[in-house]
Amino acid sequence: MGYRDSRPSQRAEKQPWHTDRWFTSPWNYEVPIRKQLAFVAPIQIHDVTLRDGEQQAGVVFSADEKVRIAEALAEAGVHRIEAGLPAVSAADEAAVREIVRRRLPSQIYAFSRCMVEDVKLAVDCGVDGVIMEIPSSRHLIELGYRWTVERAQELSIEATTFAHDQGLKISFFPIDATRSSVKDYLALVGRVAKEGHVDALGLVDTFGVLAPQTVPRLVERSRQLGVPLETHFHMDYGLGIANTLIAAASGASTLQVTVGGIGERAGNTPLEETVLALETLYGVDTGIHLERLTDLARLVMDLSGVSQPSNRPVTGPTLFNVESGIIATWVRNTRDVDLTEAFPFLPELVGQEPAQLVLGKGSGLDSIAEGLDALGLTATDEEARSLLEVVKSRSLERKKLVSIEEFAVIADSILVGSRARNANAER
Numbered sequence: 001m002g003y004r005d006s007r008p009s010q011r012a013e014k015q016p017w018h019t020d021r022w023f024t025s026p027w028n029y030e031v032p033i034r035k036q037l038a039f040v041a042p043i044q045i046h047d048v049t050l051r052d053g054e055q056q057a058g059v060v061f062s063a064d065e066k067v068r069i070a071e072a073l074a075e076a077g078v079h080r081i082e083a084g085l086p087a088v089s090a091a092d093e094a095a096v097r098e099i100v101r102r103r104l105p106s107q108i109y110a111f112s113r114c115m116v117e118d119v120k121l122a123v124d125c126g127v128d129g130v131i132m133e134i135p136s137s138r139h140l141i142e143l144g145y146r147w148t149v150e151r152a153q154e155l156s157i158e159a160t161t162f163a164h165d166q167g168l169k170i171s172f173f174p175i176d177a178t179r180s181s182v183k184d185y186l187a188l189v190g191r192v193a194k195e196g197h198v199d200a201l202g203l204v205d206t207f208g209v210l211a212p213q214t215v216p217r218l219v220e221r222s223r224q225l226g227v228p229l230e231t232h233f234h235m236d237y238g239l240g241i242a243n244t245l246i247a248a249a250s251g252a253s254t255l256q257v258t259v260g261g262i263g264e265r266a267g268n269t270p271l272e273e274t275v276l277a278l279e280t281l282y283g284v285d286t287g288i289h290l291e292r293l294t295d296l297a298r299l300v301m302d303l304s305g306v307s308q309p310s311n312r313p314v315t316g317p318t319l320f321n322v323e324s325g326i327i328a329t330w331v332r333n334t335r336d337v338d339l340t341e342a343f344p345f346l347p348e349l350v351g352q353e354p355a356q357l358v359l360g361k362g363s364g365l366d367s368i369a370e371g372l373d374a375l376g377l378t379a380t381d382e383e384a385r386s387l388l389e390v391v392k393s394r395s396l397e398r399k400k401l402v403s404i405e406e407f408a409v410i411a412d413s414i415l416v417g418s419r420a421r422n423a424n425a426e427r
Contacts, residue, residue, distance in 0.1 A: 129169030208236030325364020
């Protein structure tokens with residue numbers, strides 16, 4: 001069935017890009033690249049699944065489900081949990097209150113419009129802080145809200161001052177900042193910081209329209225306020241993860257994400273890819289328990305009713321299934337030595353099941369050998385080739401994988417028939 005060298009590879013001592021659990025790119029650690037990075041320690045993860053995640057069309061969490069998700073987030077080590085907007089409904093207010101009552105190790109934030117009544121509700125719920133939203137683009141203020149810019153500024157000043165007086169931490173959240181002119185954006189946040197109160201400023205790309213090359217510039221201009229920066233990027237162009245990582249590498253210290261990337265329209269920056277990339281590509285340990293990511297994602301997907309691709313990064317159920325013949329050979333040759341030769345990170349790092357070789361149209365002889373091993377069977381080279389031909393044909397005909405149970409029937413038929421013919425030939 002072919003030669004398999006089980007000797008350990010003779011490579012150099014492991015480096016940050018190649019550990020016992022992952023194998024990424026040494027290019028990430030070249031000195032000119034590292035000199036560009038300006039991470040602020042510690043990086044905090046602020047999860048908005050219970051608020052912005054629930055804004056995905058058709059997603060509804062009950063109060064009990066929100067508590068379950070909050071507990072799972074805390075167990076995974078998430079630093080801040082945005083429990084919801086209490087002003088939305090009595091049920092949302094009750095959920096925020098109950099999450100606070102659980103005294104989780106995470107800080108609990110509420111979302112609030114820049115209105116004093118919203119802030120009063122947040123204070124009554126007992127949260128640690130508030131994310132205070134206000135539109136920052138003149139066109140959205142005037143067309144979407146039918147307000148004047150001056151009114152938006154005055155509401156922000158009044159509400160942030162009141163929240164500060166009540167002892168809340170305030171993250172100012174200028175909606176649609178990236179479609180605002182630089183002048184209007186800085187005028188709004190500058191006046192609120194001066195006349196109201198801002199503990200942190202959100203870099204808010206509400207419509208996911210910021211190009212990655214622009215992120216350092218946004219950070220640079222926003223840093224003029226002299227407060228910590230937070231990220232809130234959407235995935236309309238699939239750039240939320242990249243933009244979040246670039247913002248963090250430029251000095252943003254709190255990253256707003258959702259489990260599974262659920263959220264309005266194309267969703268928010270996903271928690272899982274973001275924290276895994278920080279640790280394995282940049283060497284930044286956020287303190288998130290990576291081994292809990294898969295269970296956390298599956299809990300949220302189950303409760304939200306959202307289905308995601310089976311090969312979704314990090315948590316997809318078939319992510320570590322291997323059909324391709326060449327990759328199957330890599331797995332069989334390296335799994336007892338260094339499986340990161342076949343995968344960028346190990347399944348157990350993120351709480352996944354071990355890698356599995358599956359049978360289908362793309363399989364090769366090592367895939368057949370794996371199936372035979374699983375059944376405790378042996379085959380000659382000729383028999384293995386016959387098995388492979390039938391597996392490929394069956395998979396193509398049915399347009400799906402061949403299960404191990406189906407393979408057992410195929411193997412029994414071919415091996416019994418082959419050996420009967422050989423016995424007859426010997427007579």
